[in-house]
Amino acid sequence: MSKEMLHALDELEKEKGISKEVVIDALEAALVSAYKRNYGQAQNVEVQFDPKKGNIHVYAVKEVVDVVYDSRLEVDIKDALELNKAYEIGDMIRFEVTPKNFGRIAAQTAKQVIMQRVREAERNIIYNEYIQYENDIMQGIVERQDNRYIYVNLGKIEAVLSKQEQIPNEVYHPHDRIKVYVTKVENTSKGPQVFVSRSHPNLLKRLFEQEVPEIYDGIVEIISVAREAGDRAKVAVTSRDPNVDPVGTCVGPKGQRVQAIVNELKGENMDIVEWSEDPAAYIANALNPAKVVDVTFNEEAGSCLVVVPDYQLSLAIGKRGQNARLAAKLTGYKVDIKSESDMEDTQAVDSELETLAAQHTEDYVADVEEIRDMENTIDIEQIPQELEDQMRQPGDPVMDADYEEGELSSEDVEEEIESAEERDAKNE
Incomplete structure (x- = not known):
């Protein structure tokens, strides 16, 4: 039996990745529990497992006393001296009480404890393996779906993809291979739980790191990402090497690099813009492909007014305001867009209002001076x-x-x- 036990421990370690020490600890705890249940023994029982020979021994630990009140916990000094003359009162003596047959209940208890320890060890192994992928990208296989989630097989565990984290209008079929972004890994009472996303902006960032070696090496840096999943996204990049074009590097030869990302995201449009330390230039780049004439900032409100040519107003705003909305997310400014003609009309109205205000001020000053002159000429005593x-x-x-x-x-x-x-x- 000892050889079979050691062989089983080796196989368990290979298949489940559980070390022998964990299984041996579980086995010892299981045998202690089974022995106490079957024989009603007190809590002075120890179990030792020999990892070399595979032998198991159960010991009852008793204290040496003058008067024995509980034979399960204590041993008389006279009996102790017969075993060894060196024993004194207060010493602990171990007596082997290994039973020949634990019985069906004891064996079942041992089995349950061992299985519980094995499951806990497996959960910890899986959790420790997947927690390192949190905030990272993984490739999985779609297995099934229900009303709440799509279940993606990541190898040793099924991750859940909720409806909020799915790309709108994207259809998932069983056995489809997809790349997902791991948003959270939890170690729950039912085991590790992995939550993934297809709409998270960082998914786009990780895809660029995979497709563009310069980003992975740190030569090109992604500063900001604004995304409306399934429709359009904007990525602001900069280069730490003046000889490297960040936009061209991300696009790749003939657009191969960015096209691979677009294909992975089922045709999501991609705008790659260059980041600039100058906020005006950065906002102008963020509104690509529209051309910008002027940018005026209101630092207190955190907003800016962008002037574009008349024929490019609709292009700058985008379909349902999408281009302006993504530019605002990318730059962090509230973006208000006006055409040149609207801006000229606004300036004309502002100029007229300023003129009227100035005229009103002049009239008011003249009236005040006239009243003051009348006060000086009127004799109050004659009134x-x-x-x-x-x-x-x-x-x-x-x-x-x-x-x-x-x-x-x-x-x-x-x-x-x-x-x-x-x-x-x-x-x-």
């Missing part, structure tokens, strides 16, 4: 007398009288009023 003269009306008995302060008394005024009322009554 009450002038108002009094204006308020006087002909026929008013009081006002017609030569009423001045000191000339008429109050009785005179009353008599004058009564005589006036009598005259009015006779006239009626």
Whole structure:
């Protein structure tokens, strides 16, 4: 049995990649569990496996005491001295209790523990193998699909491709070979779980690294990627070597390099632009194939106004605003595009508004100066007398009288009023 056991451990290590030490630890733990269940033994049981001969021994460890209260855990000092005169109280003695037959329950328990340890070891091996591919690209084979996921075989594990991570309108058939970007690797209770994507912008970056050796070597660097999966993408590149053209290097001879990436992504259009330290030049390049006349920045708002020729306005904006939207994602600026004629009209309106504002300001200043001049010429002391003269009306008995302060008394005024009322009554 020992030879067969060692041979089985060797085969398990070759097929599953599980080391002998892991299996031996699992076997020892399984035998301890099975022995305790079958024989009701306490927790002082040890199991030793001989990796050279394959022999298994079970020991009960007991403490040397004066008075024995539990024979499973303790041994009398007298019995200990019979075994060896060097034993003292407090020493631990190992007694071999290897059973000849563990029984069906014990064997089943040992099997379950071993299988559990083997599964855990396999999960750890798979997790450690695929965690290094996180944020990297892998090639897999489409196996099956359901309402939520498409399952891609990556070798030792099935990765899941959700609908959100798929390229729109791309059809996947069983046995199709596709390249996917590993977004996340998790070690769950059910085993390792790998999540992949076909729409992630970094998939495009990894594909360029595979197809363009200069990018992999670091001579050409990808600065930014903006992508609308399945339709169009923009890639900004720069070169660390002044003798190397970054755009031409990525395109390749007769467009072979970029065409291989387009084929892999089922015809997704690709714009490769050169990155520049000058933001205006960078934005102009990002709006390719449209030509840019002028770029004005608003640093506080993080936006820019781009002026293009009239006949290139639709080209700069793109279908459903796609070109401008991708350029904004690529550069990080909010891009507002106007034609030259619209810009001239806007400038004319702004100029007219500035003229009107200036004229209004001049009129306002003139009015203020006129008021100030009037204030300087008017004699404030004459205003009450002038108002009094204006308020006087002909026929008013009081006002017609030569009423001045000191000339008429109050009785005179009353008599004058009564005589006036009598005259009015006779006239009626």
